[in-house]
Amino acid sequence: MSSQKVEFVETPGSIVRKCPGTKHHICCGYQTIDLVEGCVLSCSYCILKAYLRDDTVRISCNPESIIAELDGMIDSTPRHILRFGTGELSDSLAIDRRYNLNRFLVDYFGKKKRAILELKSKWADFRHLLPYLNPYTVISFSVSPQRFIDAEETRTSPIHKRLKAARLAQDSGCFVGLHFDPIVIYDGFERDYRYLIADIGRILDPARILWISLGTLRFPPALYGLLLERRRRYLLTGEFIRGEDGKYRYIKTERIRIYRMLYRLLKDIDSSLFIYLCMERADVWKEALGIDMKDSEGLIGLFDERVKNLYGGTL
DSSP, X not given: OOOOOEEEEOOOSOXXXXXXXXXXXXXXXXXXXXXXXXXXXXXXXOTHHHHXXXXXXXXXXXXXXXXXXXXXXXXTOTTSOOEEESOSSSOSXXXXXXXXXXXXHHHHHHHHOSSEEEEEESOOOOGGGGGGOOTTEEEEEEOOOHHHHHHHOTTSOOHHHHHHHHHHHHHTTOOEEEEEXXXXXXXXXXXXXXXXHHHHHHHSOGGGEEEEEEEEOEEOHHHHHHHHHHTOXXXXXXXXXXXXXXXXXXXXXXXXXXXXXXXXXXHHHOTTOOXXXXXXXXXXXXIIIXXXXXXXXXXXXXXXXXXXXXXXXXX
């Protein structure tokens, strides 16, 4: 694990925020709890490298204020089942065993029973939380082929450990999430993703996968220059365009091709899997998945329906 500097800070303003999303793209209505700013895993493509001022990991240390913010947001939004996550500006689990950051949130959501907490990670150790987990905490992992992990996510857990940890979460009574993000084009990536999805079908119980996201590689210009400088060959294969949000991403025809392939492979595991696209336009939803997703409110409604169906009358 990295020896980066860690600071506990009193963060001014709100810690609980709506995901900023992308203009003209469909957003899932996610809410973020920015407990930690900065990440010890330091993946080569991490967008934080373009946004944060230095490598220091800063931890907000005011649980009472955070709970007050959560109460206000949840109680004022009765129409939807809100989904919160601590993995926007950091990894949810990478330093959690050392600093015990998520325990109060796990307890809070278990008692509140009106919203969901997602702990999203590339670090496959949450055993310290096992005695406290409840159905309102979703353990999620970013998933990529091991060849890509070896090249670009060198400080993270290998994929077999992530999938093994996801199965442990399922066996402990939790739902899990899987995030294919970033999906990256490189020589042989189609074969590697077929093997990865086959492993998912073999190891995990599809009935306890709450959601799966698909999102292709995208990054701001500041990070593009860094990737060129460091010659990240896995990250610079393929043809890029600059989108409306200013970020570089693969051309639309390639994104559609990739989403179609992964969607079909995942649906072959279980046709009832809930699969969504991260930050894509309505036309990509239609062409890639055959889903007429008109706007963000439509996707949020599908999340509400999914959660209610799996949780029954407990939410």
